[in-house]
Amino acid sequence: MTFTADRLLLFGATGDLSQRMLLPSLCALEAEELVDPELTIVGTARSDLDDHAFRNFAREALEKFMPADRRSNLATFLNRLHYQPLDATDPDGFAALAQKVGVPKDGLAIFLSTAPSLFEPTIKGLQQSGLADGNVRIGLEKPLGTDLLTSCQINDAVAAAFSEDRIFRIDHYLGKETVQNLLALRFANMLFEPIWNAAYIDHVQITVAETVGLESRVDFYDDAGALRDMVQNHMLQLLALVAMEPPSDFDATAVRDEKVKVLRALRTVAANETVTGQYTEGAVNGAVVPGYADELGRESGTETFVAIKAHLDNWRWKGVPFYLRTGKRLQKRVTEILVQFRPVPHSIFGEKGARTTPNSLLIGIQPEENITLKLMAKVPGLDRGGIALRPVPLDIAMPDAFTGTQRRIAYERLLLDLIEGDQTLFVRRDEVEAQWAWIDGIRKEWERDGLAPKPYNAGSWGPSAAIALAERDGVSWHE
Numbered sequence: 327m328t329f330t331a332d333r334l335l336l337f338g339a340t341g342d343l344s345q346r347m348l349l350p351s352l353c354a355l356e357a358e359e360l361v362d363p364e365l366t367i368v369g370t371a372r373s374d375l376d377d378h379a380f381r382n383f384a385r386e387a388l389e390k391f392m393p394a395d396r397r398s399n400l401a402t403f404l405n406r407l408h409y410q411p412l413d414a415t416d417p418d419g420f421a422a423l424a425q426k427v428g429v430p431k432d433g434l435a436i437f438l439s440t441a442p443s444l445f446e447p448t449i450k451g452l453q454q455s456g457l458a459d460g461n462v463r464i465g466l467e468k469p470l471g472t473d474l475l476t477s478c479q480i481n482d483a484v485a486a487a488f489s490e491d492r493i494f495r496i497d498h499y500l501g502k503e504t505v506q507n508l509l510a511l512r513f514a515n516m517l518f519e520p521i522w523n524a525a526y527i528d529h530v531q532i533t534v535a536e537t538v539g540l541e542s543r544v545d546f547y548d549d550a551g552a553l554r555d556m557v558q559n560h561m562l563q564l565l566a567l568v569a570m571e572p573p574s575d576f577d578a579t580a581v582r583d584e585k586v587k588v589l590r591a592l593r594t595v596a597a598n599e600t601v602t603g604q605y606t607e608g609a610v611n612g613a614v615v616p617g618y619a620d621e622l623g624r625e626s627g628t629e630t631f632v633a634i635k636a637h638l639d640n641w642r643w644k645g646v647p648f649y650l651r652t653g654k655r656l657q658k659r660v661t662e663i664l665v666q667f668r669p670v671p672h673s674i675f676g677e678k679g680a681r682t683t684p685n686s687l688l689i690g691i692q693p694e695e696n697i698t699l700k701l702m703a704k705v706p707g708l709d710r711g712g713i714a715l716r717p718v719p720l721d722i723a724m725p726d727a728f729t730g731t732q733r734r735i736a737y738e739r740l741l742l743d744l745i746e747g748d749q750t751l752f753v754r755r756d757e758v759e760a761q762w763a764w765i766d767g768i769r770k771e772w773e774r775d776g777l778a779p780k781p782y783n784a785g786s787w788g789p790s791a792a793i794a795l796a797e798r799d800g801v802s803w804h805e
């Protein structure tokens with residue numbers, strides 16, 4: 327369905343995501359004239375505000391969360407904003423919302439960032455008030471369920487009102503420039519693809535380390551835990567992009583067809599291939615921080631760290647472990663992918679005393695966006711005492727390679743794609759369900775074995791068992 331929406335309806339408009347990401351992204355898009363001058367944005371949430379009060383609310387958020395040089399258009403942007411209070415559990419409120427949205431000229435884009443319990447009543451309300459009819463598409467923010475069953479229930483509820491080509495499930499990692507760059511690296515270069523398989527790659531590591539703790543999302547996080555909060559979505563999407571076959575086109579169907587094959591090839595993980603942890607008091611970036619239970623105010627069995635040795639049962643990746651780890655309150659904030667190649671089959675320098683280190687490709691996603699290929703080089707010298715070789719980095723710092731380009735937050739891209747209707751960077755139903763099926767398998771193992779998270783000090787790299795998980799295969803985590 328091709329149309330560019332001229333109305334945008336934001337559910338959860340006064341929430342944290344809206345303040346930090348959605349409103350700043352929309353304001354930035356407008357400053358660059360990337361959205362239609364006619365675009366009207368209607369916010370809705372429970373808070374009893376009118377247009378004027380919502381504009382004030384938005385102004386405060388933008389002043390707080392947006393660099394001054396990106397909001398020169400603040401006044402014009404605020405004029406686009408309208409607001410209608412709504413209790414989504416009360417079906418009667420939707421008529422007034424529909425009236426506020428009015429009749430779009432070309433079409434309506436809806437963005438749902440609300441508590442999961444409000445999904446179903448919201449969809450029903452949209453349907454009953456006619457807001458789901460015609461040129462309408464809907465963006466859904468996570469969490470979309472807590473397991474396969476609840477995710478299917480949400481998907482069914484949405485499918486009752488919207489066809490799949492009108493549903494845009496958000497995984498904000500897909501909106502990150504460096505994540506998309508993974509596809510460029512793999513499929514716009516001849517170099518890597520011929521060796522991107524089990525014959526040449528020893529293993530892959532994916533790390534998503536955070537220094538933050540619970541932040542303000544106490545109940546949500548304690549119900550979710552690291553596996554469902556980070557692995558089920560972001561990390562599996564990264565894995566799928568690393569492991570997928572070349573799609574025939576960079577379009578929604580081709581890319582998602584290939585990703586889902588990878589997700590379905592994930593082998594059920596055994597309990598001894600996972601490690602969970604929970605942070606205790608420690609120091610992060612020089613500041614003492616409390617342990618998880620203290621932040622939470624009670625004891626909890628929720629994992630704030632997880633490491634997994636994953637396998638893909640397909641021809642390309644048979645026998646290549648994918649080590650995944652993510653956690654809160656780790657030593658530093660870093661998201662990166664390490665592709666570790668195999669050793670050369672025979673070293674011609676061995677007799678001359680030189681050791682060769684296998685090549686590796688490190689793809690830094692954040693905070694540093696860089697790509698480092700480690701190659702072996704000869705240490706200069708006359709080599710009377712033998713040849714010395716050393717790995718040297720071939721480094722590409724993306725910001726240096728592309729100076730003068732704007733660094734954007736993921737939601738700028740994703741909101742624009744939602745408004746314009748490009749689904750390539752959104753997650754399809756079959757992907758989400760394959761992701762949940764694998765995650766449910768892990769949780770079943772944990773429950774069967776009564777696995778409790780191991781304590782780790784805030785500011786460390788997680789429990790030592792996570793190091794052992796890789797080391798028993800002779801692998802060291804990249805740090």
Ligand code: BG6
Nearest residue numbers: 468498536538555556560661692
């Ligand atoms: C969210 C998780 O999806 O991603 C958070 O719910 C996490 O717990 C966040 O902190 C990380 O996103 P980013 O873009 O900061 O890496």
